[in-house]
Amino acid sequence: MSEMPMNTASGVAGAMAQPQLREVPAVRMEAVYKHYGDFTALNEVDLKVAKGEKIVVCGPSGSGKSTLIRCINHIEKHDEGLIYVNGIELDHQRKNIDAVRRDTGMVFQSFNLFPHMTVLENCTLAPMTANGMSEAEAKDLAMHFLTKVRIPDQAEKFPGQLSGGQQQRVAIARALCMRPKIMLFDEPTSALDPEMVKEVLETMRKLAEEGMTMLCVTHEMGFAREVADRIVFMNEGKVVEQAAPEEFFKNPKSERARTFLDQIIH
Amino acid sequence: MSHFSPTAAVNYFFNYFLMKGVLVTIGLTVAAVIGGLILGMGIALMRMSSNPVLSGFSRFYIWFFRGTPLLIQLVVIYSGLPQLGIKFSVITCALVGLILNEAAYLAEIVRSGFMAVSAGQREAAWALSLSPWVTFRRVTLPQAFRLMIPPLGNSINSLLKATSLASVISVEELMRRSDMLMQEHFQILEVYAAATAYYLILTSVWDAVQRRLEKHFGRSSAAKSRRVAARAPVAQTSAEARA
Numbered sequence: 001m002s003e004m005p006m007n008t009a010s011g012v013a014g015a016m017a018q019p020q021l022r023e024v025p026a027v028r029m030e031a032v033y034k035h036y037g038d039f040t041a042l043n044e045v046d047l048k049v050a051k052g053e054k055i056v057v058c059g060p061s062g063s064g065k066s067t068l069i070r071c072i073n074h075i076e077k078h079d080e081g082l083i084y085v086n087g088i089e090l091d092h093q094r095k096n097i098d099a100v101r102r103d104t105g106m107v108f109q110s111f112n113l114f115p116h117m118t119v120l121e122n123c124t125l126a127p128m129t130a131n132g133m134s135e136a137e138a139k140d141l142a143m144h145f146l147t148k149v150r151i152p153d154q155a156e157k158f159p160g161q162l163s164g165g166q167q168q169r170v171a172i173a174r175a176l177c178m179r180p181k182i183m184l185f186d187e188p189t190s191a192l193d194p195e196m197v198k199e200v201l202e203t204m205r206k207l208a209e210e211g212m213t214m215l216c217v218t219h220e221m222g223f224a225r226e227v228a229d230r231i232v233f234m235n236e237g238k239v240v241e242q243a244a245p246e247e248f249f250k251n252p253k254s255e256r257a258r259t260f261l262d263q264i265i266h
Numbered sequence: 267m268s269h270f271s272p273t274a275a276v277n278y279f280f281n282y283f284l285m286k287g288v289l290v291t292i293g294l295t296v297a298a299v300i301g302g303l304i305l306g307m308g309i310a311l312m313r314m315s316s317n318p319v320l321s322g323f324s325r326f327y328i329w330f331f332r333g334t335p336l337l338i339q340l341v342v343i344y345s346g347l348p349q350l351g352i353k354f355s356v357i358t359c360a361l362v363g364l365i366l367n368e369a370a371y372l373a374e375i376v377r378s379g380f381m382a383v384s385a386g387q388r389e390a391a392w393a394l395s396l397s398p399w400v401t402f403r404r405v406t407l408p409q410a411f412r413l414m415i416p417p418l419g420n421s422i423n424s425l426l427k428a429t430s431l432a433s434v435i436s437v438e439e440l441m442r443r444s445d446m447l448m449q450e451h452f453q454i455l456e457v458y459a460a461a462t463a464y465y466l467i468l469t470s471v472w473d474a475v476q477r478r479l480e481k482h483f484g485r486s487s488a489a490k491s492r493r494v495a496a497r498a499p500v501a502q503t504s505a506e507a508r509a
Contacts, residue, residue, distance in 0.1 A: 075389050101395045112390035116408050125404060126394035178394060 024087040026051045026182050026213040027072055032081035034067050034237075041067040042078065043237035051181075054214045056224040056245075059234035060260055065217040068234065069184045072215065073104040086181060102130075105175030109187040111167045113159040113174070119146065120155040123174045131178070138177075145173035149203050165196030169203050176207075183207065185216040219264060225249060233257045270455050278447060278460035287443030288464050294360060294429040294439060295468075299422055301365035306372030313377055324373065331370035337431050339363045344435035360432040368425055375417045379410035412483040419476035423469055440464055 027049040034042035041064045049055055057065045070076035071083060074090055074097045083090040085100040114122050123142035127133040133141070146152045149169035151162075159167050168188055175183065185204065189197040201223050208214055208227045218224065224231055224245055231248040233241040235256045241248065252258045278284060312324035331339070340363040347353070354362065383406050391401040433442035444461040448454050 073393055075392055098395065101393060104393070106390075106393035108386060108390065110384075110386055112384075112386040114387065114390070114405055114409075116412070117404075125400075126396055129400045129404070130395040130397065174394070 023051055025049060025084070026053065026086060027215070028082070028084040029068075029071075030082040032071065032078050032083060034064070034071060034076065034078050040237045042071065045081070045237070045239055047232065047239060049182075049213065049215060051213055052211050054208050054212075054227055054229045055216065055232055056228035056230075057215060057217045057232045057234060058219065058221075058224065058260075059240075062236075063234040064237040065234050066186050067237075069106075069186055069215050069217055072182075072184055073101050073106055075106070102178065103180060104182045104184055105178060105180030106184045107168065107171050107175055107186065107188045109190050111159070111164075111171045111191070113167055113171055115159050118156050118158055119151070119162070119170050122159065122170060123177050126174070127177050141177055142173070145176045146170070148176070148206075149173045150199075163196060164192045165199045168192065168196075168200045172200075172203055172207070182213045182215070185214065185218065187217050187219070189218065189220055221249070221261075221265060233260070235260075270459075271453065274453050274456040275459040278453070278457050279463055281447065281460070284440070284443050284447060284460060284464075287438060287440040288468075290437065290439040291426070291429050291441075291464075292468065294364060294432060294437070295422070295426045297361055298364035298368050298425055298429070301361065302368030302372050302425075303376075305365060305369035307376055309369055309373035310376035310380070313373060314380065328370045328373055331367050332374075336363065336367045336428055337434060339367055340431055340435050356435060356437055359435055360429075360437045364425065364429065364432070367428075368421070371421050372418070375414050375421060376410070378417070379414035380406060382413045383409045408483070415476065415480050415483060419472070419479075422476075423472060426468055426472060427465060 025048050027047065029045055029047040032042050032045040032047075033040065043064075045064070045068060047068070057068060059065050067076055071078045071090075072085060074092075077092065078090070086103050088096050088099050088103070090096060090100055113119075114125070117125065120139065120142055123146065124133075124135065124138035127138040127141055128135060143152055143155065146155055149172055151166055151169055151173075154162055154166060154170070159170065162170065172183075172188075188204065189200050192200060197220065201220060204214070204216070204223070205227055214227075216223075216228075226245075228245050230242055231245050232239055233243075233248065233252070233254070233256075235254075240254045241252060241257050243253070248257070249261065252261060309324045309327055312320040313328070315321050315324075340360065343354070343363045344356070344359040387405055387409065388401060391405045396405065429439055430441035432439055433445065436442065438446075440461055444457050448457040451457070
């Protein structure tokens with residue numbers, strides 16, 4: 001695997017991207033708009049994510065970060081522009097939406113585990129009902145991923161019995177059970193107590209090391225610095241700046257990014 | 267008659283004729299709950315639909331049946347509709363009235379239950395590629411149902427007593443049969459004491475059933491408060507707990 005942690009934005013077209021160049025990008029957004037009434041959540045957003053790339057999306061609150069990644073699996077419907085996920089156009093047609101959702105997994109800020117099901121049932125429901133897997137197969141699969149996120153021993157508990165960090169790791173395992181090609185993280189650690197952030201980031205880091213394509217909205221700049229291939233900085237619905245982490249943190253080009261970084265890195 | 271005869275009251279309580287009336291009351295209640303739940307679920311789904319015709323109809327339905335007395339509804343169905351050539355048996359009339367009326371109340375309970383399930387639950391289901399049916403059946407319905415049980419219990423308690431109105435259209439349920447016994451023997455207090463005891467027994471039994479249901483469907487959240495407390499030390503010693 002040609003892992004290149006030093007991948008820069010311009011480097012996508014450079015040496016390391018050679019084998020990926022002919023590949024269909026994991027995500028391609030062209031002039032995407034999203035409005036909520038008078039409010040423009042996404043304002044002509046262009047974004048291209050190569051397969052295997054790890055993107056951290058950051059920016060002040062209300063800048064459209066969450067909307068951006070929620071449009072990728074059509075949980076939010078974009079109003080204008082084109083979105084392709086693994087070459088499938090998100091044109092609001094049912095079958096394309098379904099196809100895209102099968103390729104993507106999502107982790108939410110508030111976990112959104114099903115509270116009335118055990119951890120194991122949370123993980124087996126989708127493989128069994130959407131993929132027609134047998135219960136035994138689905139359980140094996142679920143235990144595989146629960147082991148991977150290091151909570152196999154909590155399989156029979158209900159989400160409410162787990163800590164926030166454990167719940168979020170279950171949510172990651174649950175998403176992985178559908179074997180997605182792209183993982184979307186919407187502020188996965190924002191609802192966690194500080195001492196639990198680490199265990200979730202650790203799980204995400206492991207996933208990144210395995211070559212998963214990841215788009216992650218987060219304020220965890222340490223994680224961004226270490227794991228991201230590229231930082232996408234948003235403000236007022238626009239992608240203001242894209243750069244490799246070291247470049248972005250050292251000398252952000254835009255004034256807005258500079259003030260943002262000043263505010264969050266203290 | 268200048269005194270109350272407990273013996274007579276007890277005799278009425280074990281009166282076979284009255285007991286059969288109790289069975290009719292139970293039957294009316296059970297049938298109206300089942301019918302009302304099915305119809306109410308449909309009305310609630312229509313109310314939540316984005317189709318303006320469906321939600322408009324449902325709104326009208328709820329407004330109409332909650333806004334008029336059950337007594338009038340029963341009388342209209344029983345004595346009014348035949349004027350238009352629509353005739354049902356007495357029991358059918360009572361059931362139609364009770365179901366139509368109960369559905370309006372249950373629809374609002376069902377709707378509030380579904381609205382209380384967070385949007386995030388649906389989003390998670392979408393993100394996992396669950397079909398709309400599986401999302402409804404396995405994700406939203408069980409959670410909504412748990413929230414519906416307390417108001418549902420309340421409504422069923424009311425319904426149980428509201429079946430007494432069917433006596434007006436000559437359904438021989440508990441109330442009607444009490445009336446009949448009373449007119450035969452004029453032991454007013456004694457007869458109604460027996461009937462009152464039966465209503466209290468029925469509502470108490472339902473209370474117990476409702477508590478059972480709440481416990482059963484609340485087991486995951488109950489597990490949270492009870493077991494977490496009990497098992498906290500175990501969780502903390504497990505190597506996993508806090509990284």
